[in-house]
Amino acid sequence: MSDATEDAATEELVCEGRRERLGDLLAFVDRACARAALDPDVAFDVRLATEEAVTNVIEHGYAGGPAPGPIALRFHHDARQVVVTIDDLAPPFDPTAIRPADPSAPLEQRRIGGLGWHFVTRVMDDVRHEHRHPRGNRLTLVKRLGATD
Amino acid sequence: MDIVVEQRAPTTVVRITGSVDGLTADTLMTTLQQQIDAGNTRLIADLSGVTYTSSAGLRALLATVKQARSAGGDFRLAGVLPPVHKVLEMSGFTTILKLYPDVDGAVASYPA
């Protein structure tokens, strides 16, 4: 089911959006960061944002449906920036607009709506969400290189 | 992620190495929970070998600290590396958890 391809500076992994594939998705990001020879701090931020974002798709995007759909994770790297793109076929869902769902729920039981999403926006320089036609979402995470933070 | 549990009276030191993330958080939480259930509520996590954590890892830490405190103990962190510290700080966790530079300091922080 997974299919990794590689060209000059863009790599892609497509897999099922279920918890069991989180390991593959994270391993893919780790390898891509290593190949790009990213500074460890930058690699940390990229991995963190990617983990939180794909977890979001798995646990929210596909949670309501009968079966999980695919996730396409793309890693692009050039001299100026790292761009991680996450495509899914889940119902329209804008994590940039979500609020903590249930403020009375214990924090450790709440999902990315709170903490995880906070991390994504804190560690990346630019975060964009768009609806794709005819369905699905695209999330674009940008980390600029050489920026102070 | 690897976990080694060591009793250092009056505390229990849980040495964790690797990544505490969505893949490993459940295992960590189970291990820590077992210690609390066994009455070892004065817990210390030696995080000097932990290079990465995400919100999933923090959920495990928070669930543990709340259980340990409810049972009359505490859960303190030792040897937190800078990237992990950054995550703890971003989430406000440094204000509610006690952190020590090393395990010896954390052990000494508990009354004998």
Place this chain on the structure above:
Amino acid sequence: MSTPTRPRKRVALVIGAGSVKCAAALGLWKVLKREGIAVDMVVGCSGGSLYAALMALGFDAEGSEALTHSLWNRDVTKRRDYASMLGAFLPKLFRFRGHFGMVHGEPLLNALRRGFGDRTFADTVLPLYVVATELVSGQQATLSSGRILDAVRASIAIPYIWSPWEVNGKLMLDGCLSAPLPVDVAIKEGADVILAMGFESPYPRRIRSATSYAFHVNSIYTNNLFRANYSFHNLAHHADILPIVPDFGEPVNLFDTHKFAHVIACGAQAAEEHVPYLRQLLAEPASPGTPSAATPATSR
């Protein structure tokens, strides 16, 4: 190892930022004394640090009230610090010091000297934690050693009004910049039941001076931070946080020192509402499986 048992729940009193409104803590203090409910630690921020320190030093409510009147009056803010302002607005001519305050710090310092002298944290009868904010790093700082005067002066260093204060070699600003209601300190220090007396700052109807503008802006972000932090602390705590938010029925502003009696009465009233539940909480065992029922010790 056997399960550690605790004789009773540890009670923390946290007094948040709120200038004159913080005197409401004295009303709460009176109620706790009357009920014989012991407090194991006090935490204070900004104006709240003043009352936290007095309680920790063993002053009773009446003594604190009397002292409040002599500490807190218009003399404390009357004198403008023109040198500091010139330095801020004409930095080349008058050398900017890296920070400034519009109000001269000397009268404030004299008032604090009357209250605290050279007493240190070691002189307290209850553990005391005073929250300030490091100017350079922006980090919350929890002060628990050294001179109480220094800690309180740092904790009430309202931005733009009073200059920051140096403690342990670091310049410190008002604690309300990082933790207007520092419940987190009580959580970290092992409190079970947390009595959290917090205040939202009223907004003035008219802004007629640079100082009232500065106060207004401070109030906006303090109020917002107060709400955001409080929800996080609630989620993070393993036991009960009792929010004690007095209803003053009217705006209480920074220099409404003639309202002290009213403020204290409102604090007592807010506390009364929590007494039955607090009693119930303290009567429960401290931890699951710990049979020892709580017998609240007599408060000091």
